Amino acid sequence: MKGLLPKIPAFEWSIEQIDESLKAQMQESGSWKPGVPISFDELRLIHVSFWGFDAKPHTGRLVVNSRLGRGTLHRLPRALRGALPPSGA
Numbered sequence: 145m146k147g148l149l150p151k152i153p154a155f156e157w158s159i160e161q162i163d164e165s166l167k168a169q170m171q172e173s174g175s176w177k178p179g180v181p182i183s184f185d186e187l188r189l190i191h192v193s194f195w196g197f198d199a200k201p202h203t204g205r206l207v208v209n210s211r212l213g214r215g216t217l218h219r220l221p222r223a224l225r226g227a228l229p230p231s232g233a
Contacts (some may be wrong), residue, residue: 156193161185162207170207186210 162170162184170176176184190206 154193156203158191160189160191162187162189166207175207182209 166189167176167184186209187207188210190208191203192206193201193203196202
């Protein structure tokens with residue numbers, strides 16, 4: 145039975161401060177506006193791996209409150225373990 149299932153890549157992540165480029169994008173898109181009760185200094189950008197509905201691994205980005213950053217990352221692998229099987233599986 146070995147080799148019948150695809151190799152599952154390890155859950156990967158990184159966390160970083162919001163850079164000037166992303167600040168500009170967030171302001172232009174309206175996802176952050178002056179008067180929002182959290183400053184850019186309090187936000188973090190998370191890059192995270194996940195399984196898509198196409199049954200392939202992908203990498204995505206999340207912007208979170210810095211107080212939630214690492215705690216969110218530690219919960220994600222457990223949440224992703226219960227991912228839905230591909231349509232028709």
